[in-house]
Amino acid sequence: MRAIVFDYEVVGTFHGEARGSGLDxxxxxxxxxxxxxxxxxxxxxxxxxxELPGQSVSVVWEPILxxxxxxxxxxxxxxxxxxxxxxxxxxTNPAVTRDGYCRVHRGSWKALYERCAQGFDPACLExxxxxxxxxxxxxxxxxxxxxxxxxxxxxxxxxxxIAEQPHVAAARVYTGRLLDAREREKKLGRMKLTTEGAxxxxxxxxxxxxGLLSRLRERWERAAERLAGMLAGLGLEGSFEAYAxxxxxxxxxxxxxxxxxxxxxxxxxxxxxxxxxxxLAFRNNTGVAVLHRRLLQHRLLRGTIKSGPA
Numbered sequence: 414m415r416a417i418v419f420d421y422e423v424v425g426t427f428h429g430e431a432r433g434s435g436l437d438x439x440x441x442x443x444x445x446x447x448x449x450x451x452x453x454x455x456x457x458x459x460x461x462x463x464e465l466p467g468q469s470v471s472v473v474w475e476p477i478l479x480x481x482x483x484x485x486x487x488x489x490x491x492x493x494x495x496x497x498x499x500x501x502x503x504x505t506n507p508a509v510t511r512d513g514y515c516r517v518h519r520g521s522w523k524a525l526y527e528r529c530a531q532g533f534d535p536a537c538l539e540x541x542x543x544x545x546x547x548x549x550x551x552x553x554x555x556x557x558x559x560x561x562x563x564x565x566x567x568x569x570x571x572x573x574x575i576a577e578q579p580h581v582a583a584a585r586v587y588t589g590r591l592l593d594a595r596e597r598e599k600k601l602g603r604m605k606l607t608t609e610g611a612x613x614x615x616x617x618x619x620x621x622x623x624g625l626l627s628r629l630r631e632r633w634e635r636a637a638e639r640l641a642g643m644l645a646g647l648g649l650e651g652s653f654e655a656y657a658x659x660x661x662x663x664x665x666x667x668x669x670x671x672x673x674x675x676x677x678x679x680x681x682x683x684x685x686x687x688x689x690x691x692x693l694a695f696r697n698n699t700g701v702a703v704l705h706r707r708l709l710q711h712r713l714l715r716g717t718i719k720s721g722p723a
Contacts, residue, residue, distance in 0.1 A: 414460050414461070414462060414709050414710055414711075414712070414714060415460075415461045415462070415463050415470050415491070415501075415503055415710065415711065416460070416461040416470075416498055416710070417458065417459070417460060417461075417576075417688055417693070417706060417710075418458070418459045418460070418461055418472055418498065418499065419455045419456070419457065419458045419459070419576070419658075419688055420455075420456045420457045421453040421454060421455055421456050421658065422453070422454050422456045423451065423452070423453060423454075424452040424453065424454050424633070424659070425452055425633065426449055426450065426451050426452070427449075427450045427452065427633040427634045427636070427637045428447070428448070428449060428450075428634065428637055429447070429448045429450065429634060429635075429636070429637025429638035429639070429640060429641040430445065430446060430447045430448070430638070430641050431445075431446050431638065431641040431642040431644070431645040432444065432445050432446070432645055433446075433645045433646070433648065433650070444645065444648070444649070444650030445645075445650060445651075446641045446642075446644045446645040446649060446650055446651065446652075446653065447641065447651070447652040447653070448582075448584060448637045448638075448640050448641040448644065448652075448653050448655050449637075449652070449653070449654055449655065450582050450633060450636060450637035450640065450655045450656070450657060451654070451655065451656050451657070452633050452656075452657045452659060453572075453656065453657065453658050453659065454659045454660070454661065455658070455659065455660050455661050455687065455688055455689070456661075457474055457475060458474075458475065458685055458686075458687065458688045459472045459473055459474040459475065459476060459685075460472070460473050460476050460685065460718070461498060461499060461501075462476075462718060463503050463505075465505055465713075466505060468502040468503055468504070468505060469502055469503075470498075470499060470501060470502075470503060471499070472499050473718055473719070473720055474720050475684065475685065475720055475721045475722065476684070476685050476718050476719070476720060476721065477682060477683070477684045477685075477718070477719050477720070477721040478678075478682070478683050478684075478685070478695075478714075478716060478717070478718050479680075479681070479682045479683075479716050479717045479718075480678050480679055480680075480681075480714050480715070480716040481679065481680065481715050481716040482679070482714070482715040482716070483675055483676065483679070483712060483713075483714060484712065484713030484714065484715060485507050485508075485712070485713050486507065486508040486513060486711055486712050486713075487503070487504065487505065487506065487507060487508060487711050487712070487713060488503075488504035488505075488506045488507065488508050488513065488514050488515035488517075488518055488711075489504075489508065489512075489513040489514055489518075489523070489524075489711050490503070490504040490514060490515070490517075490518035490521055490523055490524070491503040491504065491523070492523075495567075495569040496569040498573075504517070504518055506518075508711070510524075512524065512527060512528070513711060522540055522543040522544050525537075525539045525540040525543065526540040526567075526591070529565075529591070529595060530564075530565050530566070534595070537591060537592060537595050538592070540591060541590070541591045541592050544591075545590065545591075546590075547567065547590070547591060548567070548568040548569075548588060548589070548590070549565055549566065549567055549568060549588070549589065549590065549591050549594040549595075550565070550566055550567075550568045550571050550585050550587065550588045550594070551563065551564070551565055551585070551586050551587040551588075551594050551597045551598045551601070552564050552565075552566065552571065552574075552575070552583050552584060552585050552586060553583065553584050553586050553601070553607070553640075553643065553644060553647070553649075554575070554578060554580050554582075554583040555580065555581045555582050555583065555636070555639060555640050555643060556578070556579050556580055556581065556618045556621055556622045557579075557581055557618075557621035557622040557623075557624055557625035557626075558617075558618070558621045559606075560605075560606050560607055560608050561606060561607050561608070561643050561647075562578075562607070562608055562618075563598055563601045563602045563607045563608070564578075564598070565594055565595060565598045568588055571585060571656075572656060572658060575656055575657075575658055576658040576688070576689070576690075576691075577690070577691045577706070578618070578690055578691065579615070579618040579619045579621070579622035579623070579690040580622055580657065580658075580690065581622055581625050581626060581629070581636050581639075581640075581657060582636050582637065582639075582640045582655050582656070582657045583640075583655060583656055583657070584640055584644060584653040584654065584655035585653065585654055585655070586601070586644070586649060586653060601647060604647055604648075606643065606646050606647055607647065615705075619690060619692075622690065623663075623666045623667060626663060626666070627663075627667070633657070636657065637655065640655055641653075658689070659689065660687045660688060660689035660694070661686075661687050662687060663689075665686075665687060665694050665701045665703065666689070668701075669694060669700070669701040669702060669703040670700065670701070670702045670703065671702075671703050671704070672702050672703065672704040672708075673704070673708075674708075675704065675708045675709055675712075677702070678695075678704075678709075681697055682697065683695035683696065683697050683702070684696045684697075684721050686701065687701075691705055691706045691707070692704070692705055692706070693705070693706055693709070
């Protein structure tokens with residue numbers, strides 16, 4: 414299992430606006446922020462599956478899995494056309510580094526960029542030298558807390574990246590080359606209202622995001638206004654395009670069984686039913702079980718997989 418893919422339907426576009434606070438606001442001179450929040454809902458979900466020894470992947474929609482054995486982690490390196498992950502080709506070597514790369518690819522552009530995104534600035538310069546024309550986006554993500562997360566991603570991966578994280582809404586605030594984008598990310602990340610990178614723990618962000626979604630009850634104008642207020646609080650101004658990638662159903666977010674050890678999956682027939690915030694929701698004959706994609710992604714799995722009904 415190399416990646417999660419999904420199709421989506423558009424729920425709607427919702428407008429929110431806010432003005433900056435402080436003395437300028439009192440004098441009537443504060444900056445104005447407008448947010449157009451595009452809310453998307455997962456329509457069908459699939460996995461990109463690589464069958465060794467081949468390097469190519471194929472999409473299995475609405476997959477039904479029967480995993481018999483968990484194997485080693487394989488190298489994360491892959492390359493292919495931007496925006497078409499189903500056409501990418503993946504390395505077949507075992508991973509040997511802590512960040513999941515083999516000896517051949519631990520110095521690759523992808524490995525360097527990921528270290529850059531994690532805050533190791535010397536890797537940013539090396540990655541930029543290898544791919545000076547690659548376009549990146551800086552985003553501000555509301556996960557339901559008192560602060561927002563600032564992140565960096567390849568521009569074509571923006572929606573995929575948002576879908577991997579606990580979120581209510583996320584706005585793209587800058588697009589450009591890697592070094593400039595990283596500087597923008599660092600500048601925003603130093604502000605009191607933000608947390609750069611992981612910041613709050615995943616479980617905390619999950620709890621806060623699901624809590625806010627429950628309180629909002631799909632009143633998305635309020636989510637757009639909240640995000641606009643946070644952007645204004647960062648001193649940003651202008652109009653911003655924002656997105657939320659929602660699961661088919663939110664009912665399982667609070668009630669599903671949370672699996673922490675992938676060994677639980679062995680010998681059980683499971684259908685991938687939903688996806689949000691990097692969480693895979695599997696349906697079996699006893700209900701819905703949820704585990705994070707990191708427990709299975711890039712791991713050698715022995716078993717069977719087939720497409721099931723939507």
